[in-house]
Amino acid sequence: MAGSERLICASDAVLEGGDGVRFPIETAWGDRTGFVVRYRGQVRAYVNRCAHVPVELDWQPGKFFDDSGLYLICATHGALYDPAGGYCLAGPCRGGRLPQLEVVERDGNVFLIEQGE
Structure with a gap:
């Protein structure tokens, strides 16, 4: 099933x-936070949870x-x-990975793609 979109922020909020x-x-x-950043012109989103310690x-x-x-960078122990x-x-x-979230940037906004069941 296709995912739905949820507004995260305006595009200009992510420099x-x-x-x-x-x-x-x-x-x-459980309930967590995600985050979106801009890198090389593209928005990228991840679960805000270090791969070493939760x-x-x-x-x-x-x-x-x-x-x-x-x-x-992880502020707790400096992982890059x-x-x-x-x-x-x-x-x-090292070798671990942040859980990635699917996002799309359109019409001056950034949206999270929430997966359907």
């Missing part, structure tokens, strides 16, 4: 290498990128993730 936007989601682990990545709401703006695919590049979860 290249800038703060991400958090939003509520339901997962196999904690949220951001040290302050929306602070997902490291100082360079090139990698997502590739924003393009969510793969852990360095740190204790």
